[in-house]
Amino acid sequence: MITETIKNSLKKKLEALGISVATDEISLERPANREHGDWSSNVAMVTSKRLGKPARVLAEEIVESLNADPPKGIAEVIAAGPGFINFHISTVLAHEVLLRVLENGNRYGSSDAGLGKHVNVEFVSANPTGPLHAGHARGACYGDAIGNLLSYVGYEVHREFYMNDRGLQMNVFGRSLQARKNNEPLPDDGYGGEYVMEWADIMPENLTLEEITDWGCEYAKTDQQDALNQLGIHFDTWFSEKSMIENGEIDRVLEDLITEGVAYKKDGATWLSSAEFGDDKDRVLIKSNGEYTYLTPDIAYHRNKFERSDWLINVWGADHHGYIARMKAAMQALGYDSENLSVQVTQLVKLLRAGEEVKLSKRQGDIIELRSIIEEIGADSTRFMYLLQSVDSKQTFDLELAASKAMDNPVYYVQMAYARLCSVERNANEHGFQFSLLPIDELGLLVHSRELDIIRGLEILPETIELAARELAPHKIVTWLRDFANSVHGFHHDCYVVGDGISKELTNARLNLVVASRKGLKVGLDLLGVTAPKQM
């Protein structure tokens, strides 16, 4: 790699000046400003104190020495600013990225960094008591996208949905359905949503409460699956909480906790010694009335997942963050390393329509269904909009903008860039030009600043993917796509592939650039689960 070449040459020069530096101490970064070169090192500023001379002077000495004997692939080295050493790589080397993209096709930027480790991504996990709503959308899009990312960098990814298909909420839901079926008043705190009436209407007659609850659960699951399918989200496992009651797993985990001495009885209840493992206080596992708390089945569930995976990722809504410490404590109490449990919390999303806040009032039971959002703005737009920003930040977006088929809608801007490249390629084909992979020296015709923008964009895609995967931050892919789409539109505007005054050789070289760009966009869109339309 070129970065290794640069680091080694810097190390050699520093040693000649009497400073010994480990290779990994030398940091190289990509300057934000392209005039500052392709790679930049701050090593002169970091070491100048040890040498007792100004950083800028040291940088110039190093630069002079480097230019006398330039490292392979480096065209020029320049000292700049307070003491940066900027490296400009040779054109040929820059263009090699096109060959890498064209040869790797739709796997460009993938890696085996995950070493095939098994990661379980649990997300959505809505209660089976109704349709998915707006509040589930962010976690759904996010969870699926990090699954894509991790899979792309070499993890074995398992997508999982946990169903709380037993307990108090299910009971209330069953009784709500029953009341609606019999035209009786809803129970206290019953489910007031309109869907309960609709579902009660299609529910078979003369069922017992237990049968009603089971029917409702199954119906809700099917309904939720249907909405997720519309987004292209598919789970490997729909894990039933109830199944852990039936097979005794929950009781087993309780016994083990007591045996290990990390759970105890007090005041008629059973407690987890979670405070010993980093939680604020101990937590109740079995209430004095004999029922499990919410925590207990969840502990059993997480142990179940750990038995199947190396790494667990939970995607939770902001209202669950207070739960993280006790879950990690419980896992440590069971002997697992809580470092292998990552909990990603998604902040709330506020929806606007034409600038007006879309109000949800849960008390009335009236919700915005996820399905209705998908119908209003489309699956691609839903995914893209929800992935636009870091999940650490609260998000606001306008449904009207998200539905618009105009360039101010980011998803259309990016998709249009893809469609344009396809269109350019079709046009070239009609003019008798077929894409074929050119040797590197013929790609050297690509020197226009728009072309170099694209080459640079493709160059940084793999490291963008690597970073997005490492930080579980798919919005970094979105940011790359928007930047890259901008480069594509600029290229399209200024660089005709076929036309008067464009040589045959340039047309062929640009056709290579077009195909490489198209593949780059496709990689990014695929990672987000957004389609890449050939025309719009």
Place this chain on the structure above:
RNA sequence: GCCCUCGUAGCUCAGUAGGAUAGAGCGACCGCCUCCUAAGCGGUAGGUCACAGGUUCGAUUCCUGUCGAGGGCGCCA
């Protein structure tokens, strides 16, 4: 009171394992179509990076505190 996530342009947001002149889109204003989608491209205006200290050659980024927003602190789920 304690904990978590935040606070960057009029609006919506990037950026921060410490780096050079803090970026994009929208909105405002001004330009650009004999040729591949003007569904586009370019330019101008717009910032004490919430505030105050600290560490550093260098802080929007790290540390401490203050203020502000949202969320969480149950034998609820």
